Amino acid sequence: MIRFEHVFKRYPERGEALSDVSFEMNVGEMAFLTGHSGAGKSTLLRLLGLLERPTRGQVVVHGRNLASLPRGQIPFHRRQVGMIFQDYRLLPDRSVFDNVALPLVVAGLPHKDIGRRVRAALDQVGLLKRERATPSALSGGEQQRVGIARAVVARPPVLLADEPTGNLDPDLSREIFELFERFHAVGVTLLIATHDLSLVRSMSHRTFTLHDGRLVKDSGGH
Numbered sequence: 001m002i003r004f005e006h007v008f009k010r011y012p013e014r015g016e017a018l019s020d021v022s023f024e025m026n027v028g029e030m031a032f033l034t035g036h037s038g039a040g041k042s043t044l045l046r047l048l049g050l051l052e053r054p055t056r057g058q059v060v061v062h063g064r065n066l067a068s069l070p071r072g073q074i075p076f077h078r079r080q081v082g083m084i085f086q087d088y089r090l091l092p093d094r095s096v097f098d099n100v101a102l103p104l105v106v107a108g109l110p111h112k113d114i115g116r117r118v119r120a121a122l123d124q125v126g127l128l129k130r131e132r133a134t135p136s137a138l139s140g141g142e143q144q145r146v147g148i149a150r151a152v153v154a155r156p157p158v159l160l161a162d163e164p165t166g167n168l169d170p171d172l173s174r175e176i177f178e179l180f181e182r183f184h185a186v187g188v189t190l191l192i193a194t195h196d197l198s199l200v201r202s203m204s205h206r207t208f209t210l211h212d213g214r215l216v217k218d219s220g221g222h
């Protein structure tokens, strides 16, 4: 589902953020991505979401080589890869419903399908009753669940999360990770960047470790 082949990413002003990174993930696999601050975790996820392009090497998702993906297929790719962020990135002046609907509105889905799909996604994250609320009326854990509903509403086969529990306390963090387990159980491929090593250790999934832009460890899991 995901393949990195000798991937390098250099930011002109900062030098190499990723150096010669190669790995593969199978369909339905769930893995963690760890490493010190600045190790390159966000960069790796941004390459997968096509928010950045590699300087060298190949990134392949679902058989599509992102380096040679025609411009017109970028929106389609983005719908195949749901992204979840530490700071949730919700629109503060729009309702929970509107925030979750956004990817479907952008994709031009018919109105009646949008309502059905948004409610299904909110149900999955346990927020069906809050669709009219604005994000500021929600707790951090709830806001992140809105972020997750938005990421899954277009039913992407791949979910990427960048420090999804970085702003949450341990109990809420565990709830978010349990939610990820449920998507894993239905066959979604997940890659989750996190500093939360105690949660990582308690969950026995494959774990990648980056150090100074290099993949130094690939371990764990069943």
Ligand SMILES: Nc1ncnc2c1ncn2[C@@H]1O[C@H](COP(=O)(O)OP(=O)(O)OP(=O)(O)O)[C@@H](O)[C@H]1O
Residues within 6 Å of the ligand: 011, 012, 013, 014, 016, 017, 035, 036, 037, 038, 039, 040, 041, 042, 043, 044
């Ligand atoms: N848009 C950018 N422009 C320039 N340099 C960048 C950019 N994004 C990241 N970098 C640099 O690339 C390196 C890797 O950063 P990255 O954000 O990928 O690391 P990270 O492991 O996600 O760190 P953190 O845990 O702090 O989020 C760092 O040196 C960072 O300063």
